[in-house]
Amino acid sequence: MATIKDVANHAGVSVATVSRVINDTGYVHENTRQKVDEAIRQLNYSPNEVARSLFKRKSKLIGLLLPDITNPYFPELARGVEDRMQESSYRLIFGNSDEDEHKERDYIQTFVQNNVVGVISSTNDPNADTYMKLKIPVVFLDRTSNDMPSVYADGREGGRIAAQQILARGSRNVTIQQGPKHVRPAQDRYQGALEILEQSGTPYQVVQTSSFSYEQAGVSAKELFQKYPDTDGVIASNDIAAVAVLHEALRLGRQVPDELQIIGFDDIPLSSLVYPTLSTIHQPAYEMGREAAGLLIEIMENGYALHNNIQMPVSFIQRDTTRKVD
Amino acid sequence: MATIKDVANHAGVSVATVSRVINDTGYVHENTRQKVDEAIRQLNYSPNEVARSLFKRKSKLIGLLLPDITNPYFPELARGVEDRMQESSYRLIFGNSDEDEHKERDYIQTFVQNNVVGVISSTNDPNADTYMKLKIPVVFLDRTSNDMPSVYADGREGGRIAAQQILARGSRNVTIQQGPKHVRPAQDRYQGALEILEQSGTPYQVVQTSSFSYEQAGVSAKELFQKYPDTDGVIASNDIAAVAVLHEALRLGRQVPDELQIIGFDDIPLSSLVYPTLSTIHQPAYEMGREAAGLLIEIMENGYALHNNIQMPVSFIQRDTTRKVD
DNA sequence: TTTTAATGAGTAACCGGTTACATATTTGAG
DNA sequence: CTCAAATATGTAACCGGTTACTCATTAAAA
Incomplete structure (x- = not known):
């Protein structure tokens, strides 16, 4: 790679002048500038960011x-x-x-x-x-x-909305996935949903999910239906989890959304590609x-x-x- | 941030010695090494990668x-x-x-x-x-x-396998999505599938998809069924496209896989989470x-x-x- | 004990830029 | 025409490391 020195030599000027040209600082005569630009072009020079960064x-x-x-x-x-x-x-x-x-x-x-x-x-x-x-x-x-x-x-608000919507649409035995305990946004959503469900007085239950991985999502979905086969509404911890729940629900022959409603969180692109398309809380x-x-x-x-x-x-x-x- | 000079001063040695210690090169007396290590610890020093990189x-x-x-x-x-x-x-x-x-x-x-x-x-x-x-x-x-x-x-082989499988499983009017023309792997798969379909003599048709984006996938899927409503097997250009096709097929009330088979490409994690789960060509x-x-x-x-x-x-x-x- | 090799540590050049400073030339105001 | 300000360019120090080289001391071999 050509260095600033090569350019300077080639153009017959000092490195300082070259530096002035490439950074457009200080005074440089138009003729000189052209000579330098030409040298830069010929040598296909581009400044070393590491040297810059160091200084x-x-x-x-x-x-x-x-x-x-x-x-x-x-x-x-x-x-x-x-x-x-x-x-x-x-x-x-x-x-x-x-x-x-x-x-x-x-x-x-x-x-x-x-x-x-x-x-x-x-x-x-x-x-x-x-x-x-x-x-x-x-x-x-x-x-x-x-x-x-x-x-x-606003995760908390997202959680609230999810709960409000699922209740407004008639679920009466809701299951909330809590999501990984150490992941803040997951807990915010969870708290929001909890808040609404508490004050609504409708029965609900909570299940844990320990990670957001795909494998976990599948496992958690299976567990959910084993523990609470009668649930008629799931507020999932995110869209991956929701899709896994949806998948398991269909496998078990549950009618979605008539017997069971599901709301995800995130609105990842695939949410609108699964079938049936996933209702969810959109985050931009x-x-x-x-x-x-x-x-x-x-x-x-x-x-x-x-x-x-x-x-x-x-x-x-x-x-x-x-x-x-x- | 502390520099190597600070460490040298603090330890009462030269920068060269510090450099020897951190890089474990040359000779350094055990006592000296300890002094330097201690100075490094106290100053919470870590070497500037930019300076290293420059030299x-x-x-x-x-x-x-x-x-x-x-x-x-x-x-x-x-x-x-x-x-x-x-x-x-x-x-x-x-x-x-x-x-x-x-x-x-x-x-x-x-x-x-x-x-x-x-x-x-x-x-x-x-x-x-x-x-x-x-x-x-x-x-x-x-x-x-x-x-x-x-x-x-081996994209070409993947394409072949996809075509072989869809034929072996009874599709007789296959549609291949070609995928973006300038994307090499997409064309490889396409060529592979084409090869098998050609030599099998069964009727097939090709549709173009111009990008791998989610929106495109949805649009292409709709177009596919508009143009070829009678197709009974789709070899999609990738899993996104396949899921879109699947989605559209279900929306149109087509029975999958009984009336219509779909094979994707890539085996992205979501392929096993959609319903029905997506048959596909796995790439590791x-x-x-x-x-x-x-x-x-x-x-x-x-x-x-x-x-x-x-x-x-x-x-x-x-x-x-x-x-x-x- | 002498000689040589191994060990230990410092000095300074270097990497490729930027910029403060010095110097020379040109321009323009008075 | 004079002189200060503006313009133009070069010299060299610096950024924070690495390493070739030098020199001193110690250990080992003869």
Whole structure:
């Protein structure tokens, strides 16, 4: 690869001048600029970001930490982040945390070692030392933190809506999946649903799910119907779990939505492709990713942001696993 | 952040000695080593990878380029790559190419600018200049290249298997989705299926799909049944498309698999969660990701690899959108 | 005991950029 | 025409590591 020195030699100027040309700083005579541009073109030169990063102590890299890209909700977030970052010519160092504190710390460390200028993280503990001590801006995505910048959907409200809708549509023996205990958004939804069911006075029951993996989803769905064969409404912990429940229900010959209603959470793309299509609580994942990226960029460039906590709206998407009302 | 100089001062030694300690090179007296280790601990020092990278002209970063992480097949690949890279403490700079040549070039350039030591790419044109001129090792993933390292599934064979199976199970008026023309693996499958159908002499028809997006999948499925309402077997271009077809078929009241069989491609996790579960051609995506990472590591560390072209087996997964035979 | 090899640690150049500073030339106001 | 300000460019220090080289000390071999 050609270096700035090669370009300088080729153009018969000093490296400082070349630097001025490529960064458009200081004074450069038009003729000189042209000579340099020509040399750059001929040598197909592009500056070494590592050298830049070393001197400036900042790169054009952003650290992105998500729980598990294999869960279809996260690619949407990631894509939103990427697209927005791309527009401002930032690149991503990406890692899966598996909701594991240790992996998280590990990644954050290498982010710092690589001079990233900002971090976007979906952590369950935004107040962990790892983040509090960070000297670069962090935005929490899909997670809430009062005192730190974050972009998230109103999970609790989502849970409430799910419960309200399933009751309004006639379920009288609802089962709520609690979702993994250590995953904050899962617990928020759960609490929201619980709240409504409590105050409605209708009978309900709770089942645990320990992870968001596909295998777990299948197992949990089977368990659910073994324990509560009479349930007539399921508020699933997310769409994967919901699809698994739907699948198991059909296998058992239950009529959906007439005997059994199901509401998911997330509104991943496949929700509208299964049959019957899945009613769910929509989270604007792609937009959330974009917002998080935008927020981070704002903070990186201005040192602060106008709105540090962006709560995105959730909404009920009526499809075919719930009965119609109007 | 503490620098190596801080550590050196704190320990009362030179930076060279600290460097020897952290890299475990050269001679260092045990007592000295302990002093340095203690200083590192106290200052919570970890070396700046950017400075290292600049001097060595190589980082611990790998460039990963995938078409679109939003397509559920790719997160599996990505995860496989990440997990393997993680084990050898490489990190990923990640980008979505959207199968777009320009975006690809852009990414490859910033990979180089950031001193990545290797690239894993799913490109449609492994012979493009962008790659031929690269001085760092590249492994093509989910794409074939004769002369360059690659890890891919036998798409053509997959297509053949799909056609054989759908015929063996009694479809007599098959529709093949061709998939996007510029996407190599899609065309391979298509060719494979075509081959078998041609030589079988049974009637068949071809429909185009222009992208792998969810919306497209829905539209294509509708079109398919409008054009060929009498088809009794669909070989879809991938699982997303297949699920869309399945969905549309059920909506139209077609009996699956009795009146209509459907075979997908990829075996994404959701294939076994839809109802009825989707018969499909399995690609070991996660393992392919791991293999690609392993291959790249081998090349990076030895300068060459024993097996440069790793073809992974595909297999027919019999589920419920095809009839049973035994 | 002498000689040589192994061990231990510091100095300084280097990686490829950026930028403060110095210097030279040009421009324009008075 | 003079002189300050604006323009143009080069020199060299710096970012935070790594490593070649030098020198001193210690251990081992002769």
